[in-house]
Amino acid sequence: MQGLRKWILVLRAWSFSVDFTPVTLGAVLALPQFNLGFYIAMVIGVVALNGVANVVNDIFDFEYGIDKKSDEAAEKRGHPLIVNSVSKRSLWHIVIAMAVVAALCGAYIAASRGYMILVLGAIGAALAYFYSAGKKSLKMLGLGELAVFIVFGPLITESAYFVESGSFSLLPAAVAIPIGLLVILVHLSNNIRDIKKDRRVGIRNVVAYLGKARSTRLFSCILALVYAFVFLFIAISAIPLFSAVVVLSAYRAYRINAMVHDNIAHDAPAQLSIFALLFGLLFISGIAIGYVLG
Numbered sequence: 001m002q003g004l005r006k007w008i009l010v011l012r013a014w015s016f017s018v019d020f021t022p023v024t025l026g027a028v029l030a031l032p033q034f035n036l037g038f039y040i041a042m043v044i045g046v047v048a049l050n051g052v053a054n055v056v057n058d059i060f061d062f063e064y065g066i067d068k069k070s071d072e073a074a075e076k077r078g079h080p081l082i083v084n085s086v087s088k089r090s091l092w093h094i095v096i097a098m099a100v101v102a103a104l105c106g107a108y109i110a111a112s113r114g115y116m117i118l119v120l121g122a123i124g125a126a127l128a129y130f131y132s133a134g135k136k137s138l139k140m141l142g143l144g145e146l147a148v149f150i151v152f153g154p155l156i157t158e159s160a161y162f163v164e165s166g167s168f169s170l171l172p173a174a175v176a177i178p179i180g181l182l183v184i185l186v187h188l189s190n191n192i193r194d195i196k197k198d199r200r201v202g203i204r205n206v207v208a209y210l211g212k213a214r215s216t217r218l219f220s221c222i223l224a225l226v227y228a229f230v231f232l233f234i235a236i237s238a239i240p241l242f243s244a245v246v247v248l249s250a251y252r253a254y255r256i257n258a259m260v261h262d263n264i265a266h267d268a269p270a271q272l273s274i275f276a277l278l279f280g281l282l283f284i285s286g287i288a289i290g291y292v293l294g
Contacts, residue, residue, distance in 0.1 A: 012054040015050060015054060015186075015269070015270075015273050016047050016050060016051075017273045017274060017276060017277035018050070018152050018182075018183050018186065018273055018276055018277070019043065019046040019047045019050050019152075019156075020043060020277065020280070021179050021276065021277060021280030021281075021283075021284070022046075022152055022153065022156035022157040022160065022176055022179050023039070023042045023043050023046055023156060023157075023160045024039075024160075024280070024284050025157050025160070025172070025175065025176060025179060025280070025283070025284050025287075026042075026156070026157040026158065026159065026160025026161040026162075026163075026164065026172050026176075027039050027042075027160050027161070027163075027164050028284050028287055028288050028291070029157075029161050029169075029171060029172045029175065029287070030160075030161050030164035030165040030172075031288070031291050033164050033165050033166075034164055035163075035164060037108075038109055038112075038113075038163045038164060039160075039163075039164070041105040041108050041109050042105070042109070042159070042160050042163055044101065044102075044105050045101070045102045045105030045106055045109075045121065046102075046124075046156055048098040048099070048101040048102035048105070049098070049099075049102045049121075049124055049125055049128050050128070051094070051098045052095050052098045052099055052102070052125070052128055052129065053128035053129065053131055053132070055091050055094050055095050055098075056095055056128075056129055056131075056132055056133055057131065057132040058091065059088060059091055059092070059095075060132045060133055060134070060137065061132060062088075099125070102121065102125065103121075106118050106121045109163055113162070113163055113166060116162065117159065117162065117163060120155065120158075120159045120162070121159070123155065124151050124155055124156065124159075127147045127150065127151050127155075128151065131144055131147050131148070139203060139205055140202070140203055140204065141204065142204045142205050142206060142208075142209065144187060144205055145184045145187055145188070145205070145206055148180075148183045148184060148186075148187055149180040149181065149183060149184050150180070152179065152180055152183040153173075153176040153177060153179050153180020153181070153183065154172075154173035154174075154176045154177070154180060156176075157172045157173065157175070157176035157179065158172045158173045158176070160172075171238060174233070174238065175233060175238060175239060175287075177229050178225075178226045178227075178229045178230055178279075178283065179276075179280060179283075181222050181225055181226045181229070182226055182272075182275075182276040182279060182280070183276065184222060185219060185222055185223060185226075185272050185276070186269050186272040186273055186276060187269075188206070188207060188215065188218070188219050188222070189219070189260055189264065189268040189269050189271075189272045190268065190269040191205050191206070191207035191208070191215070192207050192212060192215050192216060192219070192260060192264055192268075193264050193265075193266065193268055193269075195207050195208060195211075195212055195215070206218070216260055216261050219257070219260050219261075220257055220260075220261070223253055223256075223257055226253075226279070227246065227247075227250070227253075230243055230244070230246050230283065231244070239286075239287050239290070240286065240287055240289070240290020240291065240293075240294055241290065242285075242286040242287070242289045242290040242293075243283060243286035243287050243290065244286065245282050245283075245285065245286040246279055246282045246283050246286065248282055249275070249278050249279045249282055252275055252278060253275065253279075256271060256272065256275055259271070
């Protein structure tokens, strides 16, 4: 169990919950067309790329002094180079292995769907890697939130829809907006928690620019937009009325919003990831039920 816990912490496996939702949403929107093999390959490939991004982030954050041994939050979450659980060389081996897994999944799908899935995968991989790689990384330039929104919202959802249906549509990319916004919230919670550290090392993300007070208000506004977009899509008949089942997550949303405003926890990103999964399951279930009954 200790070994399993170590690898969960190294890969930040709690964050993989945000991978399942856009892939499944894209597949559901493609119904009645569905290929289980393609779906499984998409999930594994996306999880592998997320693992690459997580490990690369830890490597470069440690290398550039963003995460230090004196960093309480990084130590509590088990940063591998701070708690000395895994060597830097081993982390690069993990990156390569997971990149190979993602490439194999892409090749399996491309054999039936063509090269476009490889192009989409390459875009996602590039955004995942350059999110934290280098001194001019996307997060250093204040583009991190935009990158995660694109990847975990429209890009993955549209890719999953294409894999299942063999065609493109604006609907999946649009309907994925609430999911992308939720992933922005995961990153905002992380950056609100780490604002002092990020400012010290010169990271120019949205939170560092706005300050803590305005960033928490931004967090609340985006959280409200998540629900607003769902009801907008219902109103224009883009998704079934059953999608309104997401209101069942509203109390949890209220509690998380209060936590971010009052005393943000060191595990806030993990809490947000779990909430994003809950919301996503409700959202997808509502759409699927509406399709089946409609």
